[in-house]
Amino acid sequence: MTSTRILARRRLGATGAAPHVTAPPRRRRRTRGFVQVAGSVAAERLRLNVFGHAYVGLGAVVIALLFYLAIAAQITQASYDMTRLQDQQRQLIAEQDQLRYQEVTLHAPAQVQQQATQSGMQRVAPSSYVAGQEVAIDLSTPVGASPADTTPLWLRAVAAVVNTVGGTQTVMASTKK
Amino acid sequence: MLVVAVVLAGMVWSRLAYWQVAQHGRLTLQAQAQYREFVPLPAVRGALFDRNLKQLVVNTTVYSAFVSPDQVAPGDRDRVASGLASVLGVDKTAVMKTLQSNSKFAYISRRFSKTKADQLRPLKLPGVGLQDETQRSYLPGIAQGTTLAANLLGFVNWNGDGRYGLEEKYQVALAGTPGYISSYRDLANREIVLGTHTHQDPVNGSDLVLTLDANIQYAAEQALADGVKRDNAESGSVLIMDPATGGIVAWADYPSYNANDFNHTDAALFKDNVVSYVYEPGSVMKIVTLSGAINAGAIAPDTVINDPGVLSVGGYRIYDWDRRNHGNVDYTYVLAHSLNVGAMKAMLTEGHSAFYNNLQAFGFTQPSGIDVAGENCLLPPKADQMSDSQYATTSFGQGIDVNMVQMLAAANVIANGGKYAPPHLVERVGTHVNPLLLQPQRQAISPETAAKMTAMMQQVVQHGSGWTSRIKGFELDQAGKTGTSQIPVNGQYTQDVWASFVGFLPAQHPRFTMLVVIRKPHYPGSDRDWTLNDGYMTAEPIWKTIAQTMVVDWHITPDSQ
Numbered sequence: 238m239t240s241t242r243i244l245a246r247r248r249l250g251a252t253g254a255a256p257h258v259t260a261p262p263r264r265r266r267r268t269r270g271f272v273q274v275a276g277s278v279a280a281e282r283l284r285l286n287v288f289g290h291a292y293v294g295l296g297a298v299v300i301a302l303l304f305y306l307a308i309a310a311q312i313t314q315a316s317y318d319m320t321r322l323q324d325q326q327r328q329l330i331a332e333q334d335q336l337r338y339q340e341v342t343l344h345a346p347a348q349v350q351q352q353a354t355q356s357g358m359q360r361v362a363p364s365s366y367v368a369g370q371e372v373a374i375d376l377s378t379p380v381g382a383s384p385a386d387t388t389p390l391w392l393r394a395v396a397a398v399v400n401t402v403g404g405t406q407t408v409m410a411s412t413k414k
Numbered sequence: 415m416l417v418v419a420v421v422l423a424g425m426v427w428s429r430l431a432y433w434q435v436a437q438h439g440r441l442t443l444q445a446q447a448q449y450r451e452f453v454p455l456p457a458v459r460g461a462l463f464d465r466n467l468k469q470l471v472v473n474t475t476v477y478s479a480f481v482s483p484d485q486v487a488p489g490d491r492d493r494v495a496s497g498l499a500s501v502l503g504v505d506k507t508a509v510m511k512t513l514q515s516n517s518k519f520a521y522i523s524r525r526f527s528k529t530k531a532d533q534l535r536p537l538k539l540p541g542v543g544l545q546d547e548t549q550r551s552y553l554p555g556i557a558q559g560t561t562l563a564a565n566l567l568g569f570v571n572w573n574g575d576g577r578y579g580l581e582e583k584y585q586v587a588l589a590g591t592p593g594y595i596s597s598y599r600d601l602a603n604r605e606i607v608l609g610t611h612t613h614q615d616p617v618n619g620s621d622l623v624l625t626l627d628a629n630i631q632y633a634a635e636q637a638l639a640d641g642v643k644r645d646n647a648e649s650g651s652v653l654i655m656d657p658a659t660g661g662i663v664a665w666a667d668y669p670s671y672n673a674n675d676f677n678h679t680d681a682a683l684f685k686d687n688v689v690s691y692v693y694e695p696g697s698v699m700k701i702v703t704l705s706g707a708i709n710a711g712a713i714a715p716d717t718v719i720n721d722p723g724v725l726s727v728g729g730y731r732i733y734d735w736d737r738r739n740h741g742n743v744d745y746t747y748v749l750a751h752s753l754n755v756g757a758m759k760a761m762l763t764e765g766h767s768a769f770y771n772n773l774q775a776f777g778f779t780q781p782s783g784i785d786v787a788g789e790n791c792l793l794p795p796k797a798d799q800m801s802d803s804q805y806a807t808t809s810f811g812q813g814i815d816v817n818m819v820q821m822l823a824a825a826n827v828i829a830n831g832g833k834y835a836p837p838h839l840v841e842r843v844g845t846h847v848n849p850l851l852l853q854p855q856r857q858a859i860s861p862e863t864a865a866k867m868t869a870m871m872q873q874v875v876q877h878g879s880g881w882t883s884r885i886k887g888f889e890l891d892q893a894g895k896t897g898t899s900q901i902p903v904n905g906q907y908t909q910d911v912w913a914s915f916v917g918f919l920p921a922q923h924p925r926f927t928m929l930v931v932i933r934k935p936h937y938p939g940s941d942r943d944w945t946l947n948d949g950y951m952t953a954e955p956i957w958k959t960i961a962q963t964m965v966v967d968w969h970i971t972p973d974s975q
Contacts, residue, residue, distance in 0.1 A: 327546060331475035331528050338472040338551050345553040345562065346632030360963065388726040396729050 451599045456548065457590030460619035462567065462580065464628040465661075465841065470567065476549045477531040479522040479542060483513045486541035497537045498522050501530055513541075525549060525572070548574075550581075552673045553628070556635045561674055563631050565667040565686040566786065566839070569676045577676075578684050580622065580839060582787035587843050590619035620844035625661025630654065633963040634666040638930075641956035642668045645935035645947075651688045652931075652960060653822045657924040659851060660823065660835030662784075664960075689782075690790040692815040693912045693931065696899030696949075697752040699811030701867060701916075702824055704745055706772030707760040709863040715746045715870050721755045728802030732758065749870045750878030752896065754810040761809035769805060770797040773814075775858040776824040777834060784819045784837045785848075791817050812899055822916065822929040828871065828893070829918040829927045832864040833857050868893050872921050883917060883954040885961055891920040891972045894957070896949035901934070910934045915953035919961055920973040926964055930957045 499506035552561035568579030576585040593616035654664040671683040721740040748756030792815035807813035833855040871893035880894040894917025900907040918924040930953040937946040
């Protein structure tokens with residue numbers, strides 16, 4: 238059986254854990270950056286006093302201010318340009334809409350007809366004919382005998398009474414031809 | 415002392431609580447109004463196209479001029495008023511009055527064209543501003559001051575809401591969803607770019623492709639206007655349908671209006687008589703009655719009956735239109751000569767219950783469901799609530815009210831081989847096909863019955879009341895039926911009529927079904943012979959004119975050639 242402890246020992250070495258050997262501390266190289274070197278050199282040469290530092294600081298602030306103003310001016314100009322272009326775009330869209338309407342109207346049936354009429358054109362009805370043929374109904378057949386109302390007398394009497402009381406009861410020839 | 419301090423502190427706390435809790439919402443909104451800017455981004459409203467993708471409406475930009483009188487110096491007032499009056503044509507005195515009012519804002523003129531705006535801009539009038547707005551511009555109609563299919567399309571009001579017709583029905587799909595930009599602003603009203611900035615793009619409205627044909631629509635409007643004027647009628651309408659699909663090809667009303675100038679239009683003209691006006695269809699209904707009876711096996715086209723010219727039903731004596739005894743006639747003759755007695759006998763042979771079922775099958779017991787706003791219908795009472803006389807009069811189209819869409823859809827059953835094609839106007843919404851087109855059509859009557867009725871309707875044109883609709887070359891391939899019904903007023907029938915004609919062409923392979931209805935015609939000479947107001951003199955010639963145009967435009971050829 239190989240227990241986890243044995244495996245751990247095997248991993249560390251057959252003879253058990255080796256004594257921890259600490260590496261000798263690496264000596265840290267002390268180097269100076271270019272900026273530090275240049276800064277110290279400049280300071281040594283300029284030999285700035287407190288006022289000098291103040292002037293430099295003020296100069297930096299002024300430069301920053303000018304930079305800000307330049308940027309702000311550019312932004313303002315850009316915003317003006319944007320507004321102008323947006324306005325121009327709106328006008329162009331409006332013009333495009335108008336042209337689109339004109340284009341659509343040119344193809345409108347009313348316009349087409351007007352132009353056709355001006356050009357002397359007119360619609361023609363189809364001129365082809367189809368030969369006639371015999372029909373099922375013989376219209377020469379005489380109509381039947383005179384009207385023979387087969388309604389019972391009592392029903393006519395009731396209808397007459399109802400007509401008198403309730404107004405016109407006769408449905409007229411309301412669905413002529 | 416302590417009590418006083420507690421009371422004072424309590425007052426302060428309660429006041430704080432009032433502002434911080436009770437008034438929190440209102441104050442937040444007020445504060446946001448100062449530093450938060452909300453710019454709506456309007457969605458572009460969808461366009462409308464006809465079946466040939468011809469655009470029927472265009473979104474255009476119009477302008478409104480406003481003035482801030484407090485920003486116009488007294489010395490500039492005259493110049494400003496003169497400039498506005500000369501360009502916009504407004505009353506100079508009224509403008510001067512506005513400028514002297516010292517108010518903050520006032521409109522000078524609304525929704526004028528870009529041309530005027532371009533003239534106004536270079537004047538650089540102080541205190542005057544231009545506001546651009548979107549407007550729907552519709553195609554010109556048959557006459558100056560009308561637009562094409564105005565009653566059908568409706569219009570869009572100044573709030574951007576569709577009113578009437580398709581614009582109202584499809585408001586949601588057409589309008590889309592507006593977007594917005596929400597950002598912070600500093601004291602100088604400059605945007606704080608680093609602040610919270612929300613940008614929601616608008617979703618533009620969907621385009622609609624209609625089943626309408628702009629050319630046929632125009633021809634229909636023209637023929638209708640001419641016909642209504644000739645007949646001295648109150649109004650008229652034309653409805654044309656594709657028999658196979660139920661798609662509406664033309665939808666014309668006269669009188670109509672100018673949808674581009676809806677705000678100066680009499681509101682009564684907005685009403686769409688095709689779908690919102692109910693009328694008694696008259697003898698056109700006989701094709702429904704006889705079809706039902708044939709389909710039920712109760713009668714056949716050659717079944718002979720005796721027509722003495724009158725029939726008593728439920729205590730009422732109901733006459734044929736000519737009050738003549740026609741003797742023994744078959745049902746083909748009954749339809750060709752529009753005999754009321756024959757229609758009633760067919761209904762009685764079939765039975766009330768079967769007749770009512772037939773009304774249901776042809777779609778008269780429910781609204782047509784067409785996709786246009788404002789459908790109006792007056793449904794018949796339930797089967798057991800209808801009296802014998804009502805059944806009798808319904809069989810020849812009186813005592814029942816329908817709208818034109820219902821009637822045309824019912825007549826189209828014959829043209830469509832017995833199938834009920836749901837009437838509709840929109841073929842596609844954006845890229846989606848109208849789901850109605852994907853559904854199977856209901857078989858109302860058998861194809862054999864439809865064929866028999868077609869043959870009977872051909873006889874109407876060849877030998878009956880449909881003779882004035884005959885088109886050269888199609889004399890034997892035309893099916894139709896007239897209808898003339900008296901208009902009831904306060905329960906009494908008057909001498910005014912609704913005259914109509916329905917027909918399809920070519921009879922065996924129909925390309926269109928058309929219904930023409932003329933309301934209260936007074937045909938020249940009808941004061942001496944009022945039968946001149948009948949459908950064969952008023953509606954049929956209009957039908958014929960439009961059908962001739964369709965034959966040419968759609969290259970329709972006769973079946974029998």
